[in-house]
Amino acid sequence: MCAIEAGKRGRRVAVLEHADRLGKKILISGGGRCNFTNLHCHPGNFLSSNPHFAKSALARYTPADFIARVEKHRIPYHEKTLGQLFCDRSARDILSMLEEECRAAEVSIFLNTKIKEVSRTTEFVARTADAEFHAPVLVVATGGLSIPKIGATSFGYDLARQFGLKIREPRPGLVPLVLDADDRSRYCNLTGVSTEVIASCDGQQFREKMLITHRGLSGPAILQISSYWRESEPIRIDLAPGTALTAIFHDPKTPRTLTTLRSEFRKLLPARFADRWLDLHPPASWTNPALADLEQQAHAWAITPAGTEGFEKAEVTCGGIDTDELSAKTMESRKVPGLFFIGEVVDVTGHLGGFNFQWAWASGAAAGRAL
Numbered sequence: 077m078c079a080i081e082a083g084k085r086g087r088r089v090a091v092l093e094h095a096d097r098l099g100k101k102i103l104i105s106g107g108g109r110c111n112f113t114n115l116h117c118h119p120g121n122f123l124s125s126n127p128h129f130a131k132s133a134l135a136r137y138t139p140a141d142f143i144a145r146v147e148k149h150r151i152p153y154h155e156k157t158l159g160q161l162f163c164d165r166s167a168r169d170i171l172s173m174l175e176e177e178c179r180a181a182e183v184s185i186f187l188n189t190k191i192k193e194v195s196r197t198t199e200f201v202a203r204t205a206d207a208e209f210h211a212p213v214l215v216v217a218t219g220g221l222s223i224p225k226i227g228a229t230s231f232g233y234d235l236a237r238q239f240g241l242k243i244r245e246p247r248p249g250l251v252p253l254v255l256d257a258d259d260r261s262r263y264c265n266l267t268g269v270s271t272e273v274i275a276s277c278d279g280q281q282f283r284e285k286m287l288i289t290h291r292g293l294s295g296p297a298i299l300q301i302s303s304y305w306r307e308s309e310p311i312r313i314d315l316a317p318g319t320a321l322t323a324i325f326h327d328p329k330t331p332r333t334l335t336t337l338r339s340e341f342r343k344l345l346p347a348r349f350a351d352r353w354l355d356l357h358p359p360a361s362w363t364n365p366a367l368a369d370l371e372q373q374a375h376a377w378a379i380t381p382a383g384t385e386g387f388e389k390a391e392v393t394c395g396g397i398d399t400d401e402l403s404a405k406t407m408e409s410r411k412v413p414g415l416f417f418i419g420e421v422v423d424v425t426g427h428l429g430g431f432n433f434q435w436a437w438a439s440g441a442a443a444g445r446a447l
């Protein structure tokens with residue numbers, strides 16, 4: 077996106093990509109259909125140590141701008157849920173669109189180009205094993221650490237450190253959570269069970285599906301909350317959002333038995349999970365306070381994950397180049413004129429749902445228009 081915008085403005089642009097093709101993450105995104113933006117994008121959908129930083133770029137390149145591009149290229153798409161836009165056919169359509177626009181903007185693309193070092197005298201010099209690229213400006217768009225097997229590297233962070241820029245510690249985001257051995261033995265033979273919950277921690281909450289995996293918890297609610305989760309903190313899970321599981325016992329004629337309680341839980345939760353959860357959290361007694369306590373526990377089930385599935389499985393990297401180091405308008409370093417950082421390598425991380433691409437497009441456009 078940055079190369080396209082700069083190329084259209086007549087800049088001579090070289091894209092240096094160490095992989096054998098561009099945009100591998102685009103190809104695997106959104107289950108192969110690329111959730112390329114979100115209709116309801118707003119700054120609250122992003123985590124950053126400075127929540128205001130992303131506002132300017134997001135306002136100057138909106139989902140409507142990207143959708144206009146997609147429509148100009150006649151790419152069929154649809155809204156799946158919650159404003160999430162996906163390609164009807166394949167993520168390849170988005171990559172082809174960007175490659176076509178690069179060609180039209182006369183951007184030169186160098187694949188299999190591994191940069192060994194970058195130095196700066198009067199201009200930037202990027203050296204590979206057998207070539208040197210000289211340019212007055214350098215834009216770092218090397219992404220985060222997620223999914224190393226398709227080419228993620230720490231190059232962007234290393235370069236930032238080399239030039240004395242501060243980094244907010246990178247950590248996996250939008251990532252499944254792993255339970256400790258005890259909780260795994262309690263829940264993980266229910267692998268595949270899924271239910272709608274509200275997952276919360278650190279003052280944030282997400283109402284979406286939770287999925288039990290063979291090592292812990294996943295599903296959109298868990299992926300979303302994982303970006304806010306910190307080691308050794310509990311997450312809280314409301315297993316029955318907006319519904320009172322024990323309301324039936326307000327009727328004095330209802331027998332206060334485990335069978336009745338189970339059947340109430342099974343109305344809202346998958347049966348196997350309802351039974352397991354009740355086996356592990358039986359009511360202390362059948363008094364009103366004990367039932368109220370059970371109700372409360374079911375709406376704020378506290379579970380402390382042992383960790384995450386790590387960068388191997390994380391959809392994004394939280395943290396990155398400290399936004400204090402960059403101009404919010406152009407993404408240029410304040411300390412090192414001519415050095416720009418865009419996309420996921422910056423300490424701006426979107427929620428699940430097309431927001432990370434929207435940040436990549438918007439920050440890329442902001443830099444491209446400033447080069």
Ligand SMILES: Cc1cc2nc3c(=O)[nH]c(=O)nc-3n(C[C@H](O)[C@H](O)[C@H](O)COP(=O)(O)OP(=O)(O)OC[C@H]3O[C@@H](n4cnc5c(N)ncnc54)[C@H](O)[C@@H]3O)c2cc1C
Pocket residue numbers: 092093094095098099100101102104105106107110111112113189190191217218219220222223226227228229231390391392418419420421429430431432433434436
């Ligand atoms: C499985 C998966 C699914 C996803 N699905 C979605 C989705 O549907 N919607 C959404 O909004 N977001 C999604 N994301 C997140 C999204 O893909 C990223 O946030 C986005 O691609 C970031 O763009 P970027 O340009 O900053 O970095 P990247 O897309 O990661 O691109 C960085 C590029 O730099 C190259 N590179 C790295 N190091 C070097 C180096 N040393 N030298 C040269 N080149 C280098 C890489 O090969 C890569 O091509 C998904 C992520 C994953 C892992």
